[in-house]
Amino acid sequence: xxxxxxxxxxxxxxxxxxxxxxxxxxxxxxxxxxxxxxxxxxxxxxxxxxxxxxxxxxxxxxxxxxxxxxxxxxxxxxxxxxxxxxxxxxxxxxxxxxxxxxxxxxxxxxxxxxxxxxxxxxxxxxxxxxxxxxxxxxxxxxxxxxxxxxxxxxxxxxxxxxxxxxxxxxxxxxxxxxxxxxxxxxxxxxxxxxxxxxxxxxxxxxxxxxxxxxxxxxxxxxxxxxxxxxxxxxxxxxxxxxxxxxxxxxxxxxxxxxxxx
Numbered sequence: 001x002x003x004x005x006x007x008x009x010x011x012x013x014x015x016x017x018x019x020x021x022x023x024x025x026x027x028x029x030x031x032x033x034x035x036x037x038x039x040x041x042x043x044x045x046x047x048x049x050x051x052x053x054x055x056x057x058x059x060x061x062x063x064x065x066x067x068x069x070x071x072x073x074x075x076x077x078x079x080x081x082x083x084x085x086x087x088x089x090x091x092x093x094x095x096x097x098x099x100x101x102x103x104x105x106x107x108x109x110x111x112x113x114x115x116x117x118x119x120x121x122x123x124x125x126x127x128x129x130x131x132x133x134x135x136x137x138x139x140x141x142x143x144x145x146x147x148x149x150x151x152x153x154x155x156x157x158x159x160x161x162x163x164x165x166x167x168x169x170x171x172x173x174x175x176x177x178x179x180x181x182x183x184x185x186x187x188x189x190x191x192x193x194x195x196x197x198x199x200x201x202x203x204x205x206x207x208x209x210x211x212x213x214x215x216x217x218x219x220x221x222x223x224x225x226x227x228x229x230x231x232x233x234x235x236x237x238x239x240x241x242x243x244x245x246x247x248x249x250x251x252x253x254x255x256x257x258x259x260x261x
Contacts, residue, residue, distance in 0.1 A: 001099050004107075005168070006033040006076035007084045009054075010068055014044040015086045017213060022052050025084065028095040032082075037072040039063045066187050070177040073169065079107065082168040089119065090165075091209040098168055101203040110173055110200035111192075114209035116163035124211055129256045136161040140204035152196035156189065157240040159253055164188035166210035173200055186232040193239060230254065 007025045011018055025034050036049050039059040049056035059071040069083055080098070084090070094114065101112050115134055117124050136155050139145045146152070155161050167188075169178065174195075181190035196202070233253060237246035 001030050001032045001095055002078075004032075004078055004102065005080040005082070005095065005098060006035060006078045007082050008072035008076050009034065009036045009084045009086060010072050011036050011038040011040075011045045011048070011086050012063065012068075013040045014042060017088075018045070018048055018086045021084055021086055021089055022048065022054070024090045024092070026052065027092050028090070029092050030096040030099050032095050033076070033078060035072075035075055037068070037075055039068050039071070065184065066179050066181065069179045069187070073171075073178065074176050076171070079172050080112070080168050080170055083165065085165045085212070087213040088165045089211045089213070091207075091211075093207075094209040097205045097207065097209060101205065105201060105203060107170070107172075108201065109203040110170055110195050110198060112168040112170075112203040112205075113162050113166045114205045115207055116166045116210040116212060117208050118214050119211050120214045133159065133161040134206070137204060137206070140202050141206055146204060147199075147201040149197055149199075152202055153193065153240065156192055156196060157237075158249065159256070160186070160189035160192070160236075162188070162192050163210055163212055165212060167192075183232050183235070185229050186236050189236050193236070229257070 009021060009025070022034070025032075035055045035057060036045070037057045037059065038045050039061060040063055041058045046056060048054075057071070057075045059068065061067065072083055073081055080102070097114065098112050101109070115137070117126055117130055119125070136158055139151050139155055179187055179191055180194070181187045183190050230250070234246055234250050237249050237253075240246075241249065
């Protein structure tokens, strides 16, 4: 897989969870390339990269989610790249499932992704949000559906049903610097919406192979606290629905924010 796939870790300042994600990627049953990228260089990040013999790439300029993701994505020299977040973790069979999908479709898909669950207080948990989003993803399990544009969009129309670190992108089909959204928080959801409108397949594995960490320093919690997420979530729903429907959905969708409380 090293000639096909790269995990590009986005490192930011001195995250106490960075080593956990590195170890999770090193323990994959099928080995991929691993690189680390940052716009906040420091001894902590450099030492981690040196300890695990991981190439480190430093981006000049102020930290910005879209620019940082594009930089990490562009540094990968393989056809497939996963943007690995420093706070999150991966099941040891993530890469092997990706390999199976590459073989199944002969690499002909825009994006690969898996199921996911949150980690709260060090424990993997299942909440109502996980169940709803898994239900929304169900059509993507059907080969006849997972390349149909309106069905791909349908799976995103009631909320972001894809976890960003669970996604692997096909650079041969998407080109460089593929994150073009102007949003600050919903860059991932807006990007998935864009990809759903393109010709091509979403390759989905209905297994929990990715885990996102819920903690006080998480970007999601920051945007909930400053109301930025409400604004951007509403804007995303308005891409699918009339304004009054979007506002009605938001009445219920905001309950999902309780994950970070």
